[in-house]
Amino acid sequence: MPDRQKHRFSAIDLFCGCGGLSLGLRKAGFKVLAAVDNDPLSVNTYRKNHRRTLLIENDIQSVEPVAIMQQLNLKAGDLDLLAGCPPCQGFSTLRTFNGAYEIDEPMNDLVFEFARFARVLLPKTLMMENVPGLMNDDRLRRLRRRLRTLGYKCDAKVFDAARFGVAQRRRRMILLASRVDRPVFAMPTRRERTVAEALRVLLEPENSEDPIHNYPVRRGDHVLSLIRRIPKDGGSRTDLPEEDQLECHRKFDGFKDIYGRMAWRRPAPTITGGCINPSKGRFVHPEEDRAITLREAAVLQGFPKGYLFDLARGRYPVAQMIGNAFPPKFAEHHARSLYRQLEASLQNRSLTALS
Ligand SMILES: C[S@@+](CC[C@H](N)C(=O)[O-])C[C@H]1O[C@@H](n2cnc3c(N)ncnc32)[C@H](O)[C@@H]1O
Numbered sequence: 054m055p056d057r058q059k060h061r062f063s064a065i066d067l068f069c070g071c072g073g074l075s076l077g078l079r080k081a082g083f084k085v086l087a088a089v090d091n092d093p094l095s096v097n098t099y100r101k102n103h104r105r106t107l108l109i110e111n112d113i114q115s116v117e118p119v120a121i122m123q124q125l126n127l128k129a130g131d132l133d134l135l136a137g138c139p140p141c142q143g144f145s146t147l148r149t150f151n152g153a154y155e156i157d158e159p160m161n162d163l164v165f166e167f168a169r170f171a172r173v174l175l176p177k178t179l180m181m182e183n184v185p186g187l188m189n190d191d192r193l194r195r196l197r198r199r200l201r202t203l204g205y206k207c208d209a210k211v212f213d214a215a216r217f218g219v220a221q222r223r224r225r226m227i228l229l230a231s232r233v234d235r236p237v238f239a240m241p242t243r244r245e246r247t248v249a250e251a252l253r254v255l256l257e258p259e260n261s262e263d264p265i266h267n268y269p270v271r272r273g274d275h276v277l278s279l280i281r282r283i284p285k286d287g288g289s290r291t292d293l294p295e296e297d298q299l300e301c302h303r304k305f306d307g308f309k310d311i312y313g314r315m316a317w318r319r320p321a322p323t324i325t326g327g328c329i330n331p332s333k334g335r336f337v338h339p340e341e342d343r344a345i346t347l348r349e350a351a352v353l354q355g356f357p358k359g360y361l362f363d364l365a366r367g368r369y370p371v372a373q374m375i376g377n378a379f380p381p382k383f384a385e386h387h388a389r390s391l392y393r394q395l396e397a398s399l400q401n402r403s404l405t406a407l408s
Contacts, residue, residue, distance in 0.1 A: 061082060061396075062083050062133035062134065062392060063083065063086050063127075063131070063134070064078045064083040064086065064132070064133060064134040064136055064388075065086055065088070065089075065132060065170075065176075066087070066088040066089070066106075066136055066137055067088075067135070067139070067166060067167065068089065068090055068113065068137045068140065069088035069089060069099050069108075070090060070095045070099070070138070070374055070377050070378055071095050071099055071102075071362065071374040071375070071377075072088075072098065072102050072103050072378075073354065073356065073379045073380060073381050074137065074182070074378070074379040074381070075099070075103050075106065076102070076103075076356070076360075076384075077379065077380075077381035077382065077383065077384025077388055078136060078385075079103075080381060080385040081385045081386075081388035081389040081391075081392050082388075082389070082392050083134055083388060086107060086125050086127075086132075087106060087107040087108070087121050087124075087125060088103070088108050088109070089108075089109045089111065089113050089116055090108075090109075090110065091110065091111055091112045094363055094366055094371075096108060096110040097363040098374060101361040101363065102361055107121075107124060107125065109121070114163075114166065118169070118170045118174050119173055121174075122173070127174070129173065129174060130175045130176075132177070133177050133178065134177070134178045134395075135167070135176040135178075135179050135180075136179070136180040136181070136384075136388070137181060137182075138181070138182040138183065139163040139164045139167070139181070139183065140163060140377075141183045141184040141186075141187070164181070164183070164187070164192055164193070165195075165196060165199070167181055167196065167200075168196055168199040168200060168203075171200060171203055171205070171230075172199075172203060175203070175232070177232055177395060177398075178229070178230065178232070178233065179200070179228070179229070179231070180228070180229055180230075180384075180387060180388060180391060181228040182225055182226070182228075182379045183225065184225065184226065185211045185224050185226050187226050188211060193228070196228075197209070197228075200230050205230040205231060206230065206231055206232075206234070206236060207229070207230040207236070208228070208236050208238070209226055209227065209229075210226070211224055211225065211226050211227075212224070212225065212238070212383075213241075214382075215245045215246070215320040216241035216242055216243075216245065217239065217241060217242070217380075217382060218246055218355070218382040218383075218386070219246065219354070219355050219380040219382050220248055220250060220251035220320050220321055220353055220355075221320050221321045221322070221323065221324055221353050222322055222323055223324070223380065225383070227387055229387065231391065231394060233398040234394055234397075234398065236390075236391065236394065237394065238387060238390060239387050239389060239390045245320050246320060247317065247318050247319060247320060248315050248317055248320065248321050248353065249318060251321075251352050251355075252349055252353070254358050255348060255349065255352060255358060258346050258348075263348055263358075265347035265348045265351070265362050265364065265368070265371060266346045266347070266348035266349070267346070268347060268364075268368055270329075272343070276312075276332070277342065279312055280312065280337055280342045280343070281342050283314050283337060285339065285340045286314065286317055286340060287315070287317075287339070288313065289309060289335075290309075290312045290313065291309055310322060311331070311332055311333065311334060311335075312331050312332065313336075313337060314337040314338065314339050314340075315335060315337070315339050316339060317339045321335075321353045322336075324353050324375065325376040326372055326373035326376035326377065327376070328344075328350040328375065329345065329346070329347060329369075330344060330372075331344045347362065347368055347371050350372065350376070354375055354376075354380050354381075355380040355382040356375075356378070356381065362375070
């Protein structure tokens, strides 16, 4: 897209976190006018990277959409896209034991904030991302019903980010809604981006001055000796002879990926908030005897290597922000689809006005 055409349409990002979604929206050509989040560290991080966006640090339930409209000089129906990723803890299949029972969390009801904002702002289109578990939750059905009442056509599907230019397996539900036309999802590709392709933009951590890449980490001898023995490039602790495995792992068969290494020529596993801890998943570097760094995790999520993160509270909260993000490239693909629809509707309107 030529630069001068960029940012023709407007967007607001609810639950903006560190800004993965906003970055994707900007790449797709949207101007992100405002963003809301109640976590001070996420807000600081967001501000460092998206300086022109009106940033509201508050519990979304206390934010009046009308106040945002006044600040931005918007009327109902002016906004092109309302987008966001409500917190998803309670919908995760891990938390609900593969959906066997539901965990009621007040945080889950935050999905309805979308409908509350949509009712007042009446944006032309909407995009919401969440874990696949939401697909089977009654709250999604209720949200869709509310949006339909407001005149939106909705569709929700689960996609893997690996099919949208992200070097990572990450299944996520995306809801698209539109008052313009039936929303259309971006087409997945066959080609998957690999860990090697994503990480080759980075220097070795010890040669880097990036504070989230060369952050000093000390691991216990026990863990180090285990990691050293995991076969390079995709190996697991289950590849080790039984006598080399930890007592607790021998007894317990679950979570086979923990202490596993990523494979150079495959996408990474889902980057979670635990992504710098080898005991939380397959987060060991393909060949070095260490977990991936925060910068590697961010790059595997699709953030550019210069994206700034606030280390004021140490590395674990940064890992959490990175793991929570909507991979920018994944967001970009679906946002582009909405962008094209908005463009087509603008052209149709000009043609109708001419005839
Ligand atoms: C899934 S993360 C968002 C990720 C973000 N869209 C990105 O791409 O980087 C959910 C966010 O919701 C925020 N949040 C949780 N409860 C909130 C509330 N009541 N009001 C505003 N933000 C909230 C959290 O601080 C977190 O940043």
